[in-house]
Amino acid sequence: MRKLFTLITIAVFTSSSIYAQISKGSILLGGGIGYNSQENKQEGSTIETKTSNFYVSPAIGIAVKENLIVGGDLSFSNQMQENGSNETTNKYYGAGIYMRRYLPIANRFYIFGQGRFGANIFDGETTQGTDYISTNKGYNVNVGIYPGISFQVNKKLHLETGFNNLVYVQYENGKIKTQSLGNMSNVTSKSFSVNSSLNNMSGLYVGFRLLLAR
Template structure:
């Protein structure tokens, strides 16, 4: 519901101001986005499972040509799941890293753009699973990701943009983690590979603000 409201708000803003705003070559692109997701699941013979996650992605880029931006980003996310697994554990997760991206804007009408962003990123992952009456399990590792994030952007003026989208809606990911439990012989090395479309809150909706410096023309 919130996603539909924010996207609708951008369309309404389009009709309030009618002057044209392009992203010109050599403009410096600054800003970031913040995302939040909440997932609730009910299973038989288990209390409600609830996951809250937060992500932050500051970024800087340069318009290498009109409506095409290339740059770097920083990545930070954290999450917490209550009643995780059949032990009723609390799961705490966090990750951090960075990436290189290319974003193409496609003008729709005055001030309104669709965009697609391709990013190659590397993140370090940490988690701690804390059961009620069992040993604590810690997981450490890293992930390399190729992702595509679609979205919509509205130019408030030549220097400020509002946007919303889906982080890594399409992605290819490879990673290695090491799982360690506080008991003898509880270690395990895990190698993972995944590809496809993220659903069910794994591709969090976000809202962001971008600032354009030196956007002449």
């Protein structure tokens, strides 16, 4: 029985490695998309808080060696929060370069790890009725890593999921302009942070890749 189990295990992983390798020179096209929405209402209150986040990122990469991809991407994110007469919106436009390593684990299944360096410009606005408005504009640069799982639907299509920016380091520089009851103020903010998307699960995404084999 032990010998039979060993032979089956070897056969599965040998066949998967033969079938599932991404050959050097292959091109990957695709991207990721994510959305989440929440509604919260405190007991005894008529005010409901609504939050939503939409994210899309087209990407392209090339296999510089077997199962190792180097490429670039563009990204757009739109975040909104409403709480009674208060409303906050944030938009991010970004670009980045990445390196991804695939590891075949079974027939048509991979796990992968990705590292990425990126930069974003952002534009945010917060309003509270008609008496208060605040804008926040600036940029950030970040380095992040995350794991994922990929399934090879056919020879060209891969579906994947993972935690975008599972761990990331970020520097941000922004200018905040506030107008309240006729008074104006301007503040420059700079920050450095280490974050994880597991804090609120907002980093979970679903994506795809089209494999153009060499």
